[in-house]
Amino acid sequence: MENKPPGDDMDNVAVMQQPEGPQVWNSMLSDLAETKDKALYVKLFRHFAPKVKAYIIRLGLVETTAEELMQETMLSVWRKAHLYNASKAAASTWIFTLARNQSIDRMRKQKYPEYSLEAWQEGGHEEQHEGPGEEQDVCEQAVTSDRMAKVISQLPEDQAQVIYMSFYEGRSHSDISERLGVPLGSVKSRIRLASEKIKMMWRDDV
Amino acid sequence: MNIKHHLDEATLVSYTAGSMSQAMALVVACHISMCPVCRDRVHDSEAIGGMLLESLNPAPVSDDSLAQILACLDEEPDLNTQLEAKRVETSIAKNKQWLATHSDIPRPLDDYIGDSLENVEWKRIVPGVYYHDLPCKTERRGASRLLRIAPGKAMLPHSHDGNELTLILRGSYTDEIGRFTAGDIADLDNEIQHQPLVDSSEDCICLIATDAPLKFSTLLGKIVQPMTGF
Numbered sequence: 001m002e003n004k005p006p007g008d009d010m011d012n013v014a015v016m017q018q019p020e021g022p023q024v025w026n027s028m029l030s031d032l033a034e035t036k037d038k039a040l041y042v043k044l045f046r047h048f049a050p051k052v053k054a055y056i057i058r059l060g061l062v063e064t065t066a067e068e069l070m071q072e073t074m075l076s077v078w079r080k081a082h083l084y085n086a087s088k089a090a091a092s093t094w095i096f097t098l099a100r101n102q103s104i105d106r107m108r109k110q111k112y113p114e115y116s117l118e119a120w121q122e123g124g125h126e127e128q129h130e131g132p133g134e135e136q137d138v139c140e141q142a143v144t145s146d147r148m149a150k151v152i153s154q155l156p157e158d159q160a161q162v163i164y165m166s167f168y169e170g171r172s173h174s175d176i177s178e179r180l181g182v183p184l185g186s187v188k189s190r191i192r193l194a195s196e197k198i199k200m201m202w203r204d205d206v
Numbered sequence: 207m208n209i210k211h212h213l214d215e216a217t218l219v220s221y222t223a224g225s226m227s228q229a230m231a232l233v234v235a236c237h238i239s240m241c242p243v244c245r246d247r248v249h250d251s252e253a254i255g256g257m258l259l260e261s262l263n264p265a266p267v268s269d270d271s272l273a274q275i276l277a278c279l280d281e282e283p284d285l286n287t288q289l290e291a292k293r294v295e296t297s298i299a300k301n302k303q304w305l306a307t308h309s310d311i312p313r314p315l316d317d318y319i320g321d322s323l324e325n326v327e328w329k330r331i332v333p334g335v336y337y338h339d340l341p342c343k344t345e346r347r348g349a350s351r352l353l354r355i356a357p358g359k360a361m362l363p364h365s366h367d368g369n370e371l372t373l374i375l376r377g378s379y380t381d382e383i384g385r386f387t388a389g390d391i392a393d394l395d396n397e398i399q400h401q402p403l404v405d406s407s408e409d410c411i412c413l414i415a416t417d418a419p420l421k422f423s424t425l426l427g428k429i430v431q432p433m434t435g436f
Contacts, residue, residue, distance in 0.1 A: 038276065045272055050264030057265055067268055075275055083294060089249060093256025100224040100255065110343055112224060113231045113314045115238035115245070152261075166223040167258050172345055173220060173395075174368050174417055184368060185397050188216035195219050199250055 025091035033081035159194035211390035222251035229350030229415035236312035368418035377410030
């Protein structure tokens with residue numbers, strides 16, 4: 001992984017996905033918690049397991065470890081399904097966090113600090129607060145993956161690159177700064193701009 | 207809690223992507239557990255992760271994997287699910303209890319130092335300035351520690367080679383950027399030089415993480431640096 005030029009994988013990202021919207025997977029995952037229906041699980045597995053494995057391989061883990069971590073991630077999908085809250089997040093988002101935590105814990109032999117697993121289930125905090133409203137929470141779910149690809153393709157290349165290097169290669173700000181030979185401050189402003197643009201395009205699009 | 211200073215968007219993305227050191231991630235997780243605004247923001251960032259996962263080209267999965275997992279589910283049908291449910295239940299109860307008792311420790315931190323700031327063992331750097339090192343892994347000789355500074359004391363002026371995260375747990379301080387009270391996070395990088403001055407009547411206790419040693423701008427700072435390990 002060290003020999004790869006930074007952000008080199010960008011071209012390998014699938015542009016178009018299956019016609020079904022992500023909502024199908026959201027309700028399937030919710031139903032799984034209720035019914036513990038293995039047929040549902042098999043469908044979720046066939047869709048997500050190959051993506052989870054692809055994600056883990058991109059983080060730089062070898063094939064056999066990736067297979068094993070994918071299995072652990074997909075097992076925890078079954079075991080933790082009752083924690084999933086469809087009004088909070090898309091199935092892909094929830095499964096992404098499971099895969100991320102499994103991979104980091106393994107790669108670094110340490111636990112990645114989590115803010116709270118239960119936040120998924122509790123559906124918000126009792127405290128009153130103002131700010132990005134809760135009504136907007138579900139907007140991401142209406143965004144299909146081909147639209148996400150479109151959003152990403154609209155970013156300037158240097159912004160898409162830092163997003164890929166963060167999410168797909170697990171690189172820290174200073175690591176990216178060193179690899180690209182760009183000052184830390186510029187790396188951060190690229191990430192900031194990219195993230196804000198993505199979120200804005202979601203809101204506009206929905 | 208009236209939180210005025212939040213996480214930088216770039217920091218949130220890095221945390222969500224799982225691409226920061228354990229030391230930095232701990233500070234971020236602690237702030238998020240105290241700050242409803244950043245909690246909403248992190249959910250949005252996680253959605254970017256979900257979308258990116260969804261847009262990946264699938265990797266071939268071994269033919270046996272699904273069969274093995276299904277067999278696994280058959281053998282111990284509900285045991286692990288029950289254990290997991292139990293664990294979550296305990297965790298939620300603990301969370302409720304934590305909210306009810308107004309513990310002075312954010313939840314993610316209690317894995318490292320127990321449930322109160324009162325039981326922390328402090329080491330003195332200079333009179334009025336104490337620290338407690340945490341076992342978190344850092345990047346590039348950075349630090350992961352709690353810092354306790356007496357009222358009226360100032361940190362030596364410094365800047366950074368990398369990122370520095372400071373979460374105020376108790377008391378308050380003021381620096382060139384503004385006033386920071388409990389729950390506020392100072393999310394800084396190498397473009398900022400600052401000198402925090404504690405302005406609360408009680409000691410100010412902060413959780414900090416850096417991903418490079420600090421750069422002191424005074425001679426005194428450079429002299430004490432080897433002793434403080436910053």
